[in-house]
Amino acid sequence: MPRGALIVLEGLDRSGKSTQVDRLVARLNAEGYRARLHKFPDRTTAIGQMIDAYLRSTAELDDHAIHLLFSANRWECHSAIEKDLADGITVVADRYAFSGIAFSAAKGLDFTYCLSPDTGLPLPDVTLYLTLSPETAAQRSAYGAERYENVDTQTAVRAQFAKVAEEVARWHGDGRWVEVSAEGSVEEVERDIWGAVKGVMVRVGDEPVGRLWE
Ligand code: FDM
Ligand code: MG
Numbered sequence: 741m742p743r744g745a746l747i748v749l750e751g752l753d754r755s756g757k758s759t760q761v762d763r764l765v766a767r768l769n770a771e772g773y774r775a776r777l778h779k780f781p782d783r784t785t786a787i788g789q790m791i792d793a794y795l796r797s798t799a800e801l802d803d804h805a806i807h808l809l810f811s812a813n814r815w816e817c818h819s820a821i822e823k824d825l826a827d828g829i830t831v832v833a834d835r836y837a838f839s840g841i842a843f844s845a846a847k848g849l850d851f852t853y854c855l856s857p858d859t860g861l862p863l864p865d866v867t868l869y870l871t872l873s874p875e876t877a878a879q880r881s882a883y884g885a886e887r888y889e890n891v892d893t894q895t896a897v898r899a900q901f902a903k904v905a906e907e908v909a910r911w912h913g914d915g916r917w918v919e920v921s922a923e924g925s926v927e928e929v930e931r932d933i934w935g936a937v938k939g940v941m942v943r944v945g946d947e948p949v950g951r952l953w954e
């Protein structure tokens with residue numbers, strides 16, 4: 741039985757990521773692949789509840805402490821993800837370690853420091869980065885009330901995602917980080933995402949799961 745693929749969607753707020761992860765899981769199922777959605781942060785765990793309180797600003801935490809909690813929130817479910825992949829189930833992740841780096845580095849934490857706690861996590865077979873111009877983002881509905889949901893933060897995070905893309909290429913070669921324009925309609929973006937994913941589904945069957953930053 742071919743293993744499942746680990747497919748990550750990353751992107752700024754209002755890039756339509758949540759809509760697209762749902763559509764991607766549905767499309768995978770329709771094409772005959774078993775697939776499961778995993779959102780990061782996973783707010784349902786004990787660590788996830790601390791993260792949720794931080795994001796809703798009902799708790800304050802040191803920048804390093806919250807960075808490590810986000811990473812711990814991935815480590816606490818890495819075995820479940822690896823089991824799914826081995827069982828032939830494709831895992832679609834709504835954010836992953838790349839958000840972890842981009843958001844913390846945007847606050848001024850050292851980039852290499854930000855990268856290190858996720859070393860060894862399952863390596864995504866492909867990461868689709870949904871891009872949106874600041875102008876288009878401004879035309880979409882208002883930002884929510886959570887921490888980071890403001891123009892200045894999003895601008896700083898965008899710059900850090902560009903560095904993350906370079907780092908992924910340096911460590912893991914070309915083709916693992918794919919930019920998808922989120923400017924078009926939901927259907928157009930969905931079509932472009934599927935265009936990038938379908939080849940990955942055929943390829944991963946024979947490849948072992950890699951390790952991030954190794
Ligand atoms: N976020 C998300 C981080 O700062 N670090 C991380 O490791 C992850 C996974 O949490 F602003 C930020 C990104 C976003 C917020 O994400 C919550 P959702 O997708 O809006 O729930
Ligand atoms: Mg959000």
